Amino acid sequence: MKAAPADRSAGLEWMRMPEAETRVLHRLRVREGDTGLGDPGGWNVGVVVDVETTGLSATDDVIIELAMRRFRWDDAGRITSIGQRYSWLEDPCRPLDPKIVRLTGLDEAMLAGQEIDEHAARSILASATVTIAHNASFDRPRVESRLELSGGPWACSCSEIDWAEAGFDGRSLGYLLSQIGFYNGAHRASDDVDSTIALLASEVSPGRTALAELVERSFSDSWIVRAKGAAFELKDVLKARGYRWDVDRKVWWMEVFDRTPEEWWLAANVYGKRQNLP
Structure with a gap:
């Protein structure tokens, strides 16, 4: 006696979204x-x-x-x-x-x-x-x-x-x-x-x-912060922070309106001793 075929539609439930959960x-x-x-x-x-x-x-x-x-x-x-x-x-x-x-x-x-x-x-x-x-x-x-x-x-x-x-x-x-x-x-x-x-x-x-x-x-003062010398392994960390790659300068950069917090963040997350260990 053959077993009943598996319900192959069960795994596709996510495809049948209610109309209220769709975006036009x-x-x-x-x-x-x-x-x-x-x-x-x-x-x-x-x-x-x-x-x-x-x-x-x-x-x-x-x-x-x-x-x-x-x-x-x-x-x-x-x-x-x-x-x-x-x-x-x-x-x-x-x-x-x-x-x-x-x-x-x-x-x-x-x-x-x-x-x-x-x-x-x-x-x-x-x-x-x-x-x-x-x-x-x-x-x-x-x-x-x-x-x-x-x-x-x-x-x-x-x-x-x-x-x-x-x-x-x-x-x-x-x-x-x-x-x-x-x-x-x-x-x-x-x-x-x-x-x-x-x-x-x-x-x-x-x-x-x-x-x-x-x-x-x-029309407010802003600063361009460049993470010079940042290790390659930190690229995802910098991207998540909002930094962008400058193809010509070969450096990660970001524009900020208050540079002090960004300087502290770079010191802790990019230039800290732990980040530079081999």
Whole structure:
């Protein structure tokens, strides 16, 4: 007599989530024009910038796509209007790494003969009260080098907003976007610009937008702390703390607004005697 077949669905119970425990993500659409929010008399101008490059090195790699978009905000940090999208491709005059092609969807045929409109890009940036990028330490030096610019206030929506304190997990752009109920397209500069604007408009606490926090913190004094000489084995500890790897300087770094606690943390967890034992 054959045994009854095992109930193979039992182990798949986790796949049948109740509807209340699911999350629906909507395709992000950032529309041009007035948002209907805040004080329309607010004339602060923000420009969100993102680049795609041939690689990660600031000295050897070049921009292949530059995107930016202006918006206005009021004194309470509410976005009142959003401008048109600007995006330019540029021929790097070199073969593309297949990893970059897979990541961005850009290939050599699409970039052939393309060039950034330098005059238009400079004019847009010159109109900004502040220029914002989700990873300003990556975007800023590349944009300023390519457009031969220097100075002007920049802010970083990745490092200068306390996403964890606001109840978010992680700091990557796509993951943060999903936590406010949206997803975006392929890894292209214009999509990343729109994702950043959507995050800036979201609330990090009741009645307070991420943009309000970013503006407040970006105009405050801050410090760049670099964990020079940190042992390789401590990379996970540093990442968990919020440090990021600087490819060009070959060092872990983090921006802080009070350096004393961070100096104590480094002394105890990175440079302490126990950490340096063989």
